[in-house]
Amino acid sequence: MKTILLSLFTFQMIFAQVVFNEYFENKTLRFDYFHTGDKNSDSYSFDELIEEPFWGGSKVNLIDKFNYGKYKFEVYDLSSNKLIYSRTYSTLFSEWQTTEEASITQRTFSETVVFPFPKNKVRIEFYGRTKENKFEKKFDYTIDPANYFIKPEREFKFDSFKVLGNGDPAVKVDIVLIPEGYTESEMTLFKGDCEKFAGYLFNSSPFKENKDKFNIWAVEAPSIESGTDIPAEDIWKNTLVDSRFYTFDLERYLMTADNKTLRSVASNAPYDQIYILVNSSKYGGGSIYNHYSVCVNNNPYEEYVFVHEFGHGFGSLADEYYTSDVAYENFYPLHLEPLDPNITTLVDFDSKWKDMIDQSTPVPTPQTDEYKNVVGAFEGGGYVAKGVYRPMQDCTMKSLTKDNFCKVCRRALQQMIDFYSE
Ligand SMILES: [Zn+2]
Numbered sequence: 001m002k003t004i005l006l007s008l009f010t011f012q013m014i015f016a017q018v019v020f021n022e023y024f025e026n027k028t029l030r031f032d033y034f035h036t037g038d039k040n041s042d043s044y045s046f047d048e049l050i051e052e053p054f055w056g057g058s059k060v061n062l063i064d065k066f067n068y069g070k071y072k073f074e075v076y077d078l079s080s081n082k083l084i085y086s087r088t089y090s091t092l093f094s095e096w097q098t099t100e101e102a103s104i105t106q107r108t109f110s111e112t113v114v115f116p117f118p119k120n121k122v123r124i125e126f127y128g129r130t131k132e133n134k135f136e137k138k139f140d141y142t143i144d145p146a147n148y149f150i151k152p153e154r155e156f157k158f159d160s161f162k163v164l165g166n167g168d169p170a171v172k173v174d175i176v177l178i179p180e181g182y183t184e185s186e187m188t189l190f191k192g193d194c195e196k197f198a199g200y201l202f203n204s205s206p207f208k209e210n211k212d213k214f215n216i217w218a219v220e221a222p223s224i225e226s227g228t229d230i231p232a233e234d235i236w237k238n239t240l241v242d243s244r245f246y247t248f249d250l251e252r253y254l255m256t257a258d259n260k261t262l263r264s265v266a267s268n269a270p271y272d273q274i275y276i277l278v279n280s281s282k283y284g285g286g287s288i289y290n291h292y293s294v295c296v297n298n299n300p301y302e303e304y305v306f307v308h309e310f311g312h313g314f315g316s317l318a319d320e321y322y323t324s325d326v327a328y329e330n331f332y333p334l335h336l337e338p339l340d341p342n343i344t345t346l347v348d349f350d351s352k353w354k355d356m357i358d359q360s361t362p363v364p365t366p367q368t369d370e371y372k373n374v375v376g377a378f379e380g381g382g383y384v385a386k387g388v389y390r391p392m393q394d395c396t397m398k399s400l401t402k403d404n405f406c407k408v409c410r411r412a413l414q415q416m417i418d419f420y421s422e
Helices: 002-023 092-096 184-201 208-213 259-266 302-315 407-421
Strands: 024-037 042-052 071-077 082-089 107-118 122-129 135-143 160-164 173-180 214-219 273-278 285-288 292-296 378-381 384-390
Touching: 002 024, 002 082, 002 107, 024 135, 024 259, 042 107, 042 135, 071 107, 082 107, 092 107, 092 285, 107 122, 107 259, 160 184, 173 184, 173 259, 173 407, 184 214, 184 273, 184 302, 208 214, 208 407, 259 273, 273 302, 285 302, 292 302, 302 407
Parallel strands: 173 214, 173 273, 273 292
Antiparallel strands: 024 042, 024 107, 071 082, 071 122, 122 135, 160 214, 285 292, 378 384
């Protein structure tokens, strides 16, 4: 039996490898585009194609199996019309669309998708969500890998180093740490911070049990000035990826719109996830699913922020809190089941964590001591007190707590770790 299982396993491995090698080379093709629109409409336009030296992603799980995020892209082999790669993701534009500003003006954001460098001609298709959360095709583009306009130039070439090395990037979750607002003379500080924050991640379950499935890389890229922008205090710093507090006029929301520089800096290492460490003691951070995450390096809540934000960026986890001010309006329509795995409107609870609830636990679940450490459906989450439910009374996605992901968040994170490391 063992032999049969083993050969089956080997067969699957070889078969999957052939697929990758049949269609792709072991480097990255980066597709940059512009995403323009307002609250109710959006359009895409092509920017440029860039060849990057490393491929940090899976060579087995080429097709996305998660129905997360606001967007999806699909890559088709042109001659056979076979789907050969896809990923779901969200962007700063999708969040901006839910702000008040989007109802009075139009804006353009630079966005990027990456996939393994194709051997033959491919067609890339871009999808966005309809109001009912269904994917709708928005844009497509045909790519000839022999096109001499695909740019191999490295505008932001820097040395990179390993903070944690566990082997082949194809079977690991690869996080690349980007230094933001660290000057040349602060690179030693950055290296120390890389060790400190890698340590934070593995203080938390389920990351600590899966430490051997991660690689952490860092890029040695100094900024001209130290710190970051704080527009409301008229503080402006000339930094590597131009991050700032007050994104969407929310003080603690620390993000960057300089997508192209960020991606160019990140390309100095193989990566699945980009994490920007900002040299600041002010409370703040942010993260968007399969886009990038941001955290400050020197604040009493730094460990919590670092791990919480990674929950968004890596696991597409929703915020389970509902008491803080946010910039969004009606972020989760109550007549639809949210896409994120850790909140529900009970519209389609079967698709969420209903299987993890004991039959004796009522739904909705009372917020009493009796159900303190129990998986249920507790009202309040996703920025609203009514109509959105969370899995447990407390979680790292709800309160400023460490090593406290609820059981549903842990399961979702574990599934994602497995997807990258199979
Ligand atoms: Zn949770």
